[in-house]
Amino acid sequence: MPPVTTDIRLVVLDMAGTTVADGGLVERAFEAAAAELGVEPGSAEHAEHLAYVRATMGESKISVFRHLFGAEDRARRANTAFEKAYGDLVDGGLIAPVPGAEEAIRKLAEGGRTVVLTTGFARVTQDAILDALGWQGSSFPVSLTLCPADAGGRGRPYPDMVLEAFVRTKAAEDVRQVAVVGDTSYDVLSGVRAGAGLVAGVRTGAHGDAEFRAAGATHVLDSVADLPALLLGDR
Known part of the structure; x- marks a missing residue:
């Protein structure tokens, strides 16, 4: 070293x-964000998005959603769903x-x-x-x-x-x-x-x-x- x-x-x-x-709460919260934008679990689109989320861990989450969902209103909807889901998991002691x-x-x-x-x-x-x-x-x-x-x-x-x-x-x-x-x-x-x-x-x-x-x-x-x-x- x-x-x-x-x-x-x-x-x-x-x-x-x-x-x-x-414990992987980012990926769990992403599921909520994807659902909010109508991305079907198990679909090719979902897998592609999840791969991008994993590759860009550490990046500002709103920036990630802007890349994935394009239009600012869609990105903000996804981000709001993500933040709420993650907050609920945190409140659950996880x-x-x-x-x-x-x-x-x-x-x-x-x-x-x-x-x-x-x-x-x-x-x-x-x-x-x-x-x-x-x-x-x-x-x-x-x-x-x-x-x-x-x-x-x-x-x-x-x-x-x-x-x-x-x-x-x-x-x-x-x-x-x-x-x-x-x-x-x-x-x-x-x-x-x-x-x-x-x-x-x-x-x-x-x-x-x-x-x-x-x-x-x-x-x-x-x-x-x-x-x-x-x-x-x-x-």
Whole structure:
């Protein structure tokens, strides 16, 4: 594994698949969105759409639906159905932290790093996840949470949320002092495009080593739980 040569001061972490284990709820919520638009389960169209959803994990969900359904009104109908379905699943207690994620976030904060959580979901869904996990408030050491709308509307693979975290927190003097960690190639690509000094893919979610390396990852980790040791020089 390459050494960490930069002084990392800001850590930008993805949520679903990276710090949050959702057990495939994205695909389950997509079923509701597809049904809203009249896509028949088991059809070739449904299979094609699901393949695209899997390939673009990490991207802003409204952007995914714009690609799949074209017209803005159809995309928004799909997105609304998706967000409602996902929110209902969250309310049903079907999410949990990735093992070791909470401890990792606390260790990073205790070690002097500023931690930001990002997502491709809408703010209402992001807040539902944070509330369900008890990750809101001063007792949890996350300085900022961002969704695509907080960064001008463009989600991953654009670098906007990473750069928004850099600008808002003022935790780093140089983008090379930023670490970006996620479970998809789009997470990795957003970090690379932002110029982050460390960009790591984690094996707890949608994509694997080949996708991470192709997107330009500097590191691949089994889990976000391994990040503090990497950054704090314990290995």
